[in-house]
Structure formats: structure tokens, C-alpha cells
Amino acid sequence: xxxxxxxxxxxxxxxxxxxxxxxxxxxxxxxxxxxxxxxxxxxxxxxxxxxxxxxxxxxxxxxxxxxxxxxxxxxxxxxxxxxxxxxxxxxxxxxxxxxxxxxxxxxxxxxxxxxxxxxxxxxxxxxxxxxxxxxxxxxxxxxxxxxxxxxxxxxxx
DNA sequence: GCCAACGTTGGC
DNA sequence: GCCAACGTTGGC
Numbered sequence: 001x002x003x004x005x006x007x008x009x010x011x012x013x014x015x016x017x018x019x020x021x022x023x024x025x026x027x028x029x030x031x032x033x034x035x036x037x038x039x040x041x042x043x044x045x046x047x048x049x050x051x052x053x054x055x056x057x058x059x060x061x062x063x064x065x066x067x068x069x070x071x072x073x074x075x076x077x078x079x080x081x082x083x084x085x086x087x088x089x090x091x092x093x094x095x096x097x098x099x100x101x102x103x104x105x106x107x108x109x110x111x112x113x114x115x116x117x118x119x120x121x122x123x124x125x126x127x128x129x130x131x132x133x134x135x136x137x138x139x140x141x142x143x144x145x146x147x148x149x150x151x152x153x154x155x156x157x
Numbered sequence: 158g159c160c161a162a163c164g165t166t167g168g169c
Numbered sequence: 170g171c172c173a174a175c176g177t178t179g180g181c
Contacts, residue, residue: 014167038176061167119168137174139166163178169171 007053008145009044010067010133011107012060020057020069020112029109030074034082035090037102041142046077046103048144055107056145056153058133059116066118067153075106117156127152 011033013019023031036042050073057069079100083092095101123134132143145153 012167065168139175141166159181161178161180164176166173166175168173 007048007050008055008147008150009049009053009073010056010058010143010145011071012058012141014061015059016062019059020109023057023069023071023107024109024112026109030106032075032080032104032106034080034104036080036104036141037090037092038141040140042101042103044142044144045105049073049076049105051076054110054150056150060141064116064118066116066120066122067113068116069112070110071107072110073105074108077103077105080104113157115157117153121156122153125152125156 018031023029033045036045053073055071055073056067057071059065059068079097080090080095080102082088082090083095083100083102084097085091086093090102092101119133122128122131128134128149131145131149132138132140
């Protein structure tokens with residue numbers, strides 16, 4: 001794959017735990033995306049997410065689930081240290097510094113969309129049939145978005 | 158390696 | 170709060 005190619009992603013977060021406004025208000029508007037405990041999502045952060053990739057920020061498990069903003073990958077996959085901390089909610093005794101099991105990336109706030117593009121309307125669009133988010137039973141918290149899907153979603157704003 | 162039990166996700 | 174869908178765990 002050419003280093004010049006930008007990839008696109010979608011990442012879910014429950015706004016009660018961490019919202020787009022929380023990211024915007026962080027120092028440098030940057031935060032590490034810790035707490036992912038799913039192997040498929042881990043592998044994408046470890047292998048595929050590159051500096052400069054753009055990411056939709058999706059609010060899940062809330063009143064109006066949907067895409068609320070855009071962020072950018074600013075640091076590629078590295079060990080998720082929250083797994084090492086017994087006091088952390090995401091502690092995993094099977095992960096340690098010598099053999100970290102979980103990975104994370106750093107993301108920087110880019111913008112908040114002028115409105116929430118809701119899950120409901122994303123599901124209604126035949127152009128997005130292939131998007132993992134709208135597939136039945138989907139539970140992936142991180143997923144790839146094709147360039148075509150990315151550009152189409154932006155036209156919905 | 159199978160699969161039942163269990164815990165979690167996340168829309169509704 | 171409900172519950173379907175899914176991933177993980179662990180007994181065998």
C-alpha cells in the first residue's frame with residue numbers, strides 16, 4: 001500500500017463516557033483511544049491505522065446515536081497502558097509491559113459536524129449498505145470506511 | 158475442538 | 170430497562 005493513501009475509519013464512543021466535546025476540550029485537542037478490548041478492533045489499530053488517517057467520531061448507546069464529528073490519527077498503534085493498571089476499569093491481568101495484549105492510537109479533534117448524522121438515516125441509504133455500522137448485529141467499535149462511503153456521508157451533513 | 162454458559166454491546 | 174446479537178470462556 002502506498003504511504004500516500006489515506007484511510008478512513010469510524011470509532012464509537014459512549015458520550016456519557018467520552019464525547020466529541022471531551023476530545024475538543026483536551027489539551028492539544030488530543031487523546032489516546034484506550035479501553036478497546038476487542039481483537040478485531042485491536043488489530044486495526046495495531047496494523048492499519050496510520051498518521052493522517054481521518055476518523056468519524058460516532059456517539060453510541062445514547063439518545064440519538066450517530067456521527068457527530070471528525071478526528072485525525074496523530075499517533076499510530078502502541079500499547080494500551082490502561083490494561084496495566086489494576087485500578088483502571090479496563091484493567092486486564094493478562095496484559096503486561098513485556099507482552100501487551102491491547103493497543104491504542106492517539107487522535108486529534110478536527111471538527112464537529114453542523115448536525116448529527118444519525119444511525120437511522122445512515123441505515124436508510126443504499127449507498128452505505130456495505131458499511132459495517134449498519135449491518136445487523138454489528139458490535140465493532142472501530143471499523144473501516146471506504147473513501148466513497150466517507151465522501152457520501154459528508155454530503156449528508 | 159465443540160459448544161453451553163456467560164458477559165457485553167448498543168439500539169430501541 | 171429490555172433483549173437480540175455477538176464474543177469469550179472453560180469444561181469436557
